[in-house]
Amino acid sequence: MKKKQIYLFIISIWSSTNMVVSQTELNSSDSLVVNDKILNINKLNLGLDLFKPIKSSSDGDNLNYEIVGDLQLTENLYLAGEYGLVDKLIEDENINFNSSGSFLRIGFNYNMFKNWVGMDNSIYLGLRYATSNFSNKIIDYTVRNQDSYFSNLVDSEYQTIEYSDLSGNWIEIVAGLKVETFNNVYLGFSLRLNKLLSNSKPDNFDTLFIPGFNKVTDDNTFGSGFNYTLTYSIPLRKRK
């Protein structure tokens, strides 16, 4: 499943690049003014989330990462996506479990910031559709018991429970900013508000965490997240 998502991600970026390039070739005979107004494919941005690898290594988890990318479509509209891998120990109120899986988000960003000439920063709003496939492994839990004469801790000595092939789908609203710090190198920060659409419900357990979505609460379907990103902008056309 992870591989499938990586392919999807690469293909979607690649195919859109192709589509756009071929379109610009077709349009090359047209007047340049029209071309600039509708399609303005100047750059492809690729980057990494800075927070996740650091957090995962300081927590002693396996490496977690997130690749981010966007492709300029028009002056202010970008095709955007993220792919990430999460393998994380979740220490919940009564249950400690490991959640591991991948997620993919695809959508658009719209830049709302008017740059001065020569500057290239952005404040943007975005929308994503996201999906994740993951598995849970329960490490230990404390059984709710009115009597505490015996230990109520259940760990791997008694049983190990694993749930695989779990999935979740959600949409996200993204708000973020991106600042050009060096030539073609950008630092970014974004906040995300997630609304869960659907998720699988494991037998005798619940989906408490979805990679990419984060914590799933009992009685509402909203989640949140953030990204600190470092991206490199690849110019697709020479600047005039």
Next chain:
Amino acid sequence: MIKGHHILLLSLFIISCEKDDICIEGSDNTNRITIGFLDNETKNLTGITLINVKSIENDSIIHEEFSGGSIKLPLKVNSNKTQFIFDNKEATDTLTIYHQSIHQYLNRSCGYKSNFLINTQTEITKKTGWIREITVVKDSIFNEEKTNIFIHY
């Protein structure tokens, strides 16, 4: 222009706050086993006086100076065997209960509770022996309303 972004960012922060999940007092809980005492001659529920009841591997006492017709005892949630020592002045007998612990997920804030199924091979290890016989009358523990095991003495 900028004001709109500020409001949006602020609202994202606010929505990101979440309330704590608290397990409500009266929520489902792990139940204890109910053991009744019968007179071996008459087979009637007969009150008994015990010096103490404790687990075989735990020195602390569950019930001290117990007297009554039935007793409620906790079963181990992380084992298929729970052993109790009944001390009846003259003699101490060990009751070994074999059971399945079936953990039932409640919700995030309460976690799991445990239900039990008592196996029929539940046995007594008589030392000097005041217990004559045991019978399992209700093998599942999903509540504490019914007596699960009778001790005949």
